Amino acid sequence: MDSYSDLKKEVLKELLAVGSFASQREAPHLASYIREAGEKLGQDVFNLVVLGEFKRGKTTFINALLGAELLPSAVVPLTSIVTMVRYGEIVKAEVVFLNGDRLYVSLAEVPGYVTEEGNPGNAKKVKLVQLEYPSLYLKEGVILIDTPGVGSVYQNNTDETYKFLPKVDAAIFLLSSDQPLSRSECSFLEEIKRYSVKTFFILNKIDYLEQRDRLEALKFAERTLAEKAGFDGANIIPLSAKMALEGRVKNDSRMLAESNLPEFTNVLERFLLTEKGAAVLAAACNRGLSAVDELTVGMQIEFKAQALPLEELQSKIGLFHQMVEDLRRDQEDNRYIFQGEIKKVYSVLEKEIMPFQESQNDKIGKDIDVLFTENKNLPGRQLLKLFETHIESAIMEAFENLKPVIEEKVKDAFGKVTARFSDKTNKAVEDLLAQSAKIFKIDIQGFTKTEPFTDESRLYFVFGEEQSMLLPDPVRIGAIFLPGFIAGPKIVREMKKKIERDLDRNCGRLRTDYSDRISESARRFQKELADKYASAVEGTAAALARALMMREKSEIELNEYRAGLDKQKDLLEDVSLQLKGLLEKIKI
Template structure:
């Protein structure tokens, strides 16, 4: 078998210069290298925050990869057995650098290397562990489906290099339509496929069993023979670190380790041959498609090609006009509907604030001139802070309703863009023989920030007013005027607070609208760039 692998590796190396695309050449080069070294890529793939990095850490027995609550992994990271802990960073320009394991997150995470600003191509981590068989290399990949579109692209690009795939799901939420489509894509390349149902420690055995049954039904017509293994990667990692055999057994990780030994390691040479044959079939298919496209292009007259291109450019121009029109309508509709909602909701806030302002006289009792000033200052501070906190609480109660209004508007906008993109892609496929991209306009990103209230404080003005009146008017008249003027000031302040709340919520909704619009526009621009 070693001779066969060497021959296949040599054959692929000879094919590499003949390939017409960089991506195909890179795939063949990587596969030839794996054949020569008898090394399998076991890719850990799936949606973001399903626990992929935690699973890799559990399988090697050490927390070498960063883990967290937000999407972290942004770079393809290889983890393999080695003589000592080490991390090697390969940059896109071909440079390499050895870094301590503790600094790995500076290169492979979205938080510390946003949008891959450091131009990292890949990372290789070696761990002194006997749990990972020789010739098996775990590959941690960025999750698909997050707001970081480039992470999804990196994960999809790596699929072709996956000899074996551990497709990670979690109990809640269950498998989505996007994940099922991604699983189909992975199944085209991986010679072995295992679905890992993670985070079972958070749910009852009955709930886990229900999700396994649901997942089997969802994938039955796509990958019917694919096994599903439940696991708690976090429990397994904690058990490995603590040397707790009970936790390790409870986690279910041993079933995955058994899969890696029996289904992967013991069959690695056959799997590599199968992967090589599969790659050759795909290269032949791609070459045939390219040949057919070339022949079709030669058979098409210059006039017909010009006519088709003109038709396509016209549709692209129409899409641009649609985007501009929809963009303008989106902003107008947002302003109108938000004003309608606030127009009916703000009177309630004003009445609540005025009722608070009217409490000032009750807070200020009879007393000396100094005592009155102190009472005005203290009462004014208390009421102003109460007005502010009441307004902020009211704004946060109104935010979900405003987001519902915005969601209805942006969904119509998203649906219109989706229809236009579908029509354009269908035209490109029909007129220009471009393969369908099947791009979905993404859903809006979740909102995490609240509206910010900004308003000038009043207590100092109340205190200055009281001091002036007490020094120029008799005590009773001065006291009465202080209370009267202070209450009027607070009523004016309450009105300004209402105006500030209106402005803050309108600005906040405008920011949310712009964020959503930018996400949608980015998707449209990506399709246009791919098609043109």
């Protein structure tokens, strides 16, 4: 079986050939369409997320895959921040903070941001850390992601891992041969099912067991996964991450084979090709074939047009341009209708945010009342700190729960609108071709691409007040100098105002973030539809112009021109056959 990377190179080669033809045929929109298809395939990324309870050896496993001790590991629960490792020619480390700031650091400084010891409770407000490393394993777009362990004494570690689940393409879940599957792991696996199209199971630390005990441990793990987590017939790969890492670092092939890491990498490679990779490669091939069809049609038009009598050719060109003008007006009408339909997507967003803001304001306000009742004897300063910590935590949790709900509903609404207008553009292209067929007896493929809702988000949440340094805060002064039972009621009133302000401010940020993303997605979608229609018009118009120009040439020049068209057509047919052959390989 051809590897994913080999097939990817072949597809990129054929797309490059199609793009070259498009440029030669003076079809810039089509050349751009193919260039984007190539870039998308070339930059294809795949989030391979390593998950599991703390101290299952996740970080050591990733280091083994990379063949270097890149990520920090220790004998205590260590990783507290999501760490992403992607391909790069040189080693880099970048810290991304919750407020959007970024900071390049050395590898030696990374533990100060990703570990519980270096960054307790995420006091440094780190969102994630991105590493670049020149591993061949990552070169084809795989991004390895190390997550904090679930079930440790550090609740924020578990929370961070749960938050990352929506970004999982495939998951590697590590079990341990020396510990049974825990209740927290079973609960976590239930959540993984919602997001991951494929979950690989690894039974780590097999070097701790004798051969006969390994088989018993595998059977027990399979039975537990089926009975407790609903993964019937799970394929569990026994492996020693520690031995694999040592084998990679020492370049010891015997130790590497004993670790059983090669079995896992073979399974992963097959998955990348047969499931995830196949869909990506097939989409690129289909784009290439669609472009080949359009280029072929242009040459057919040009070939037929240059053989017509001059007067008849000029008449048909006039009919073509009149038809294009009529359809252009229809497209302009569709553009205005589309803008109106997109407003409905904004209303979906608003219907989620407004009741959320009201309900959370009421809920968190009641939380403050309960906290005050239970802690009214605390000093005012401690009471204020307790309230502020709870408000920030409660609002953050509420927004994290809200975002997936909004994401799904907005994507669904946007998808329905774009699907309808893809159909409208298909109809416009079909009308163009149907009428062109009457003139030149040609055919062309339709257009079915729908631009997805963009995942790019710049959202982060803000808490706390923006007090002037010159003006004292009377609530804080009271909290410092007065006991809780005196300052408390005033603090409670001010905290409820704070809840309302923080909710309003962060709902505004959420609204702006999604509004920007909807607007950008709509702009890209409209541009793609317009480019597609323009490409269909442009290709035919350019072919007719060349045919008209050739009428002024000599018979010798005309024969050379026809021979050139025949040669281009043969070459394009060869590219088409290559792409179809690749599609067959991909399906296998």
